[in-house]
Every structure is written in structure tokens, then in C-alpha cells.
Amino acid sequence: MREVAIIGVGIIPFGRRDEDSLMDMLAYASLKALDDAGLGEAERPVDAVYVGNMGSGIIQHQTAIASSLVDRLSLLPAAAETVENGPASGGSAVKNGLLAVASGYYDTVLVVGGEKMREVTGWRATDFVATMTHPQSEYPYGITLPGLAGMFTRLYMEKYGVTREHLVYVALKNQAMGTLNPYAHVEMALSREGIFESPHAIVNNPPIADPLHLYDACPVSDGAAALVLCPLEMLKKVNKLPVVIAGFGQATDTHTLQEREDPTDLKAVTLAARQAFERAKLKPSDIHVAELHDAFTILEIAESEHIGFFKKGEGGKAVAAGKTSLGGQIPINMSGGLKARGHPVGATGVAQIVDIVFQLRHELSKERQVKNAKNGLTINFGGFGNNVLVFILRRVES
């Protein structure tokens, strides 16, 4: 199998993008990635396209969007399809782009993830996300993703001593980083007082699924992000230092949380991480920067433990102690994470990798850049941990 490099990345500002269609957003991010790869003017820039998207059928009443995108971008007759894996659709698209290049069948592959979620608002947005729950044993009973996350948080608190204050530290860190990221949805920094300590905190930051409060959850966002992949051996036209996908892992777990022997045990994260570390021939302490799937603050803490950055029960304290902040032991979500960049579901897995590529190329402003970062990691968490992808990226020194 061929080693696969990321030679271009593109991302558009996440948030409310009322004036752009889903197709517009996918096209903008793709063109940025192609330009970044130096392929913007090439006659046949890519052989294949993978689109990560979860909801175009439900939200936009549109299918076959990959065919439409290839035409819109004048990439005909490139192969194209959409990959769907709930909120890990982006990660699954990247995986299949990676396999396509690794297999030797395709040389240059565009992967783009996008979602236009704000066309559905209020309960409809929550309902859209809930289409990933189990159609017999979850959805008909009204469980939602915030509901599952709330129950998971309660169990995790009881078993591992995570506190609400630990969750607040995650929210404060990520939202502060989001204000420094020009692509983030959320532009407002939070204060500890405003969301936790003051008498008005309960008004500013009300419970949404006890013990989770409003600022424990990511916003509903529109957005898109893209990558261009090619075999490492074929690098010629690249202006920038390439980053390689050193390893990936993917694992599934029971579709419902209730069927897990220990619902606090995110087995799919552990297994996917193990595969990724084995393939990359690296260990958790070799990672310099990570983008974890903090759709809810508790997930950043739980994932940081399951991936092996911290022991079980230490993740919350680590955030509070600044170990996951810039300059700390392992900076996590220096993009702001899903919490502040936003979580347009099909885009997230791609956007995480885009931000790690920025880090590994040392291109960010010093407020976000992890010094000398060489190895980075992402976790894209599908369902409630029922389908998880982990990627490990490595900077290639010339």
C-alpha cells in the first residue's frame, strides 16, 4: 500500500451561511483545497472525489450530490460518490479517499465534507441528528443526542469523579480558541463567571440535558472543508511541506448505549486509536496536538482518556490544570473544536484534519500554533460512539 500525503486543504468559515447552498459550500471549500495544492489551474486536477455528508436527503431533499459537485467544479469525468456515517461522515470520506490512493487505483483524490444544517431549526435540527439513533429501540422513544450525552455524563461523573467545573473548563478553553480561529462559528469568548459562577449563570447557561448545560454543547452550523490527497511518492507540484496520513483506525460499537456492558467505556474509541497508533508506529505521548470530537464537553474529556493521553478519571483534572491548553502537555482543540468551530456533521471529520494540517505546517498565528508540532491526531465520533475514526498525521520534513 502506498503512503498517502495531504497536499492541499481548504475550509470556509462555519456558522450561518444562509446565502450559500450546500453545493456552494462544498464547491468553495474544494476550490480552496485545489488552489492550496497548486492544482487550481490544472486540466485534470483529480481522479476521484469523495463527499462526506449526512443529511442532504433529509434537509435538502437532494441525492447524488457528489455527481452534481463534480460537474459544478468542472472535474468531469472524475469518479465520485457520497459517504455517510452520521457525524463521522467526514472521517469516513477521508478514509475512503485514503484507501483509493493507497490501493493504487487513483492518484489524486479530493475529499470534501459539508453540511447545511441551519435550514432546519429548533426541534427539527435535533430530530435530524436523532435520525442516527436506533430506529426501533431509541428513536421512537424520543431520545436525542443531547439526551444520550446527558445520561453518559451523569454516569461518567459518578464513576470517574468528573465535575461540572471540569466541563466548564473545556467550554472556556475551546470557546476562547474559537475566537482566534477565523473559520469558527462562535466568535464570543465565555467567562467562568458568566456561565458558571454568577447568580445569573443559570439563565445564561441553562441545563439542556442535566447535568449538561447550553455551553456544554456544540452549535448547529453550516460549513464545509476539503483535502487533496495523493501518493507521497508522486509529490511534484506541491508548494508546501506535505503532511502524511501516518495511520488511521475505525471501529464500531453497539448501536445503542444501553446495550454496552459499561456505558462509560467507549470501546470504539479505544479500538480505533489502537489501530491508528499501530499503523503509524507511534504512541499517545508522540502526539503534539489533537482535535477531539467535543460535540459535548464531556466527550473531549472521555476521549482524551480513551485515546491514552490521560488515565481514566484524570482527563477532567488535566483540562482544569491547563494540560490540554496551548503550551500544555497535549493541546486539544486549538481550533475551538466542534464546541466553537461548529459541527456541520458531514464537514467535521474533514475540518479536524484541515486544522491539524495547519498545525503541522506551522502556519497558524502564535496564539493557536503548537510549537514544532510534528504529529497530530483527530477523533471523529459517529452515533454515540458506535462508529469512530481516528487519524494520525505526520509532518514530512524535506
Place this chain on the structure above:
Amino acid sequence: MREVAIIGVGIIPFGRRDEDSLMDMLAYASLKALDDAGLGEAERPVDAVYVGNMGSGIIQHQTAIASSLVDRLSLLPAAAETVENGPASGGSAVKNGLLAVASGYYDTVLVVGGEKMREVTGWRATDFVATMTHPQSEYPYGITLPGLAGMFTRLYMEKYGVTREHLVYVALKNQAMGTLNPYAHVEMALSREGIFESPHAIVNNPPIADPLHLYDACPVSDGAAALVLCPLEMLKKVNKLPVVIAGFGQATDTHTLQEREDPTDLKAVTLAARQAFERAKLKPSDIHVAELHDAFTILEIAESEHIGFFKKGEGGKAVAAGKTSLGGQIPINMSGGLKARGHPVGATGVAQIVDIVFQLRHELSKERQVKNAKNGLTINFGGFGNNVLVFILRRVES
């Protein structure tokens, strides 16, 4: 890249399956394929699962079905995702399963395609299929797939002399073959008199999109089909002669028919076929049996020309002369095709390959079996020819 073998196939009867959910159908076909591969009792039968499906979000209001299926089949922690490419979703799922094995990342891969379309009936079924049309320049104007096919047929008739009688020959052949296929939706044979010659033919077989009549179109069906893939070099537990995927091709064309320089020229079919033949090191005359994408009778004729079985303008006459019947020059759609087996969109690309595997293993009844068939071909046609996959399969003699 590793050569990839198909070591197991499974298909369930297509048609009205009101008592089965989409998940039930995917599971039944998958279990049949796993059993056929001799992996039904294996502890870790597959490493990865690809689900071909177009409409679960729209029709079933359900996403992340691949995660749900893996759990249902007790295949955890296998990797899994859904691949969507309109009516070529099945073919795209097979392609990605193939690349996954060819890449060396996964050894045993289950590919299953399925669709439960009869939950939407009447105009809603036509509308569901129309979600693959262009969201700005087609869908809002009310064009449907039968409408596009009707216009294409008129142009093809004018340019190449195809007649309604030629179309009737396709319908008669395929529906007759369908009555011999236990997995086909349509169980009734048609008569030339009943649908074409008698004074009542206009009642039995009314126009649906002139010049196409009712029996020129495939039915709306429920169904599922599955394959198990592994590297040819790893064959051990296989009871049956394996079939290898000798080549595949995929190409896209303009999303809308109207933008093509010559709308009768199905460029994506020509290009995808060229790639497949090059990879397989075969030519059209080496193929012994083919499953073409006859969602409308005209497509079987047009594809048989574009793929190189017949010259342009000869396809219609070839059908009339019996050249595409059993015992003819190149038997086409000995399963009954989409026309008679049915066209549950996500299932079709997989079902075509399943039937070719039956042919290449020489397992069919003598009324359907092409004698000594060694090489077979499928065309899975997405959109109106905007995303086409071609597979060439070869029987491996021991």
C-alpha cells in the same frame, strides 16, 4: 494492488416486502452472502462493511444505517459506512469495497446494497427518484427520470433508427427471463400481442413518457443483495470456485442531459467501460454475459452500443434478432434486468454482480445459464448517465 475475489453472494427476492424493514432486508442478504462464503459461523467474519443505499434518509428518516447493520449482524467492531451515488449506489459500494481490499488495509469486506422503496408510492416514488436531478436546473421544473428517458428515447430513435418495436423486444426478453429468476419482482411474462400489437395494447401498456410506455420502465421494488470480497491470494475457506473482479471503471458526465453536446452520447458509459476493459485486459468480444442497467428499455439498447457490443444503431436490431438472448452473441440481462428483477436503487449495482457470479459459477438453471461463461460485465448507471460504474468479472479456474 491486490487482486480481489468475490467469495460469497446473497440476494433476497425483490418485490413488495411490506413486512421487512430496510434493516431486515440488508441483514438477510448479508447473512446469505456470509453463509455462501463459508463465513456464517466465523468469529470475526469481516473487517469492513459497505452499504449501498440512496434513500434511507428520505424514505425511512434514518441515517447511519451501516452502523446499525454491523451491530444487527454481530460484526462489531468492523468498520462500516454507507455509500450513496443515486441509482449507482450499489456499484459505488462495490467499488469502495474493492479498493479497501486492494489497498491491503482490509482483508474481508462485506458489501450490501438495499432499498425499501415501496414505503413511498405513486408520485412520491417518482419524486424520491427525482431527488437525483439537478436542484436548480431540473428538479424545480418538474422533470422526472421517466421524463428524461422519454426525451432521450425520442432523440435516439431519430438519430439511430431505434423503433418502438425494438423496445418491445427488450421488454419481452427481460420479462420472460424474470419469470425464470426466483429473485425477480415481476413474475408475469408479457406477450407481444398484449403490449404492442392488439387493439387493447394501448390500454395494457399505456404511454408514460412518450415514446416510452408502461412496460418500458422498471417497477418500484424493495430488495437487497450482498457480496463478500477478499484478496485472491488469501482464499482458503472457500467452497466454491471464486470469481475475481478483473476490472472496473467509473466516469461522470454533466449532471443534466441538456448540457451535453450530443445528448444521445452516453460518454460516461464509454469512458467507464474503457477503463474497465483496460484494467481487465479484455475487449467487448471477450464478454460472455452482461447485466446492463435497463431502468428503461432504451438504456439496454444504448448501453449495449456504448459498451462496444454493437455499433451505434445496431443495438435495437440485435435485440430483435435474438443476439442478446440466451444462446445469442452476447446474452444480456439473463436475470430479467432491472426491468423484471426490479430496481431497488441501492441494491441494483450489487444484484447485477450477484447474478453474474451465479453465471460464472455455472450455477443457474439451463433456461438462464450461459454455457461456459467465463467473463461477465455489469453497468450500473447513476443519474441519467452522469455517474456510471462498469465491472468486469472473471471466473477463476482451479
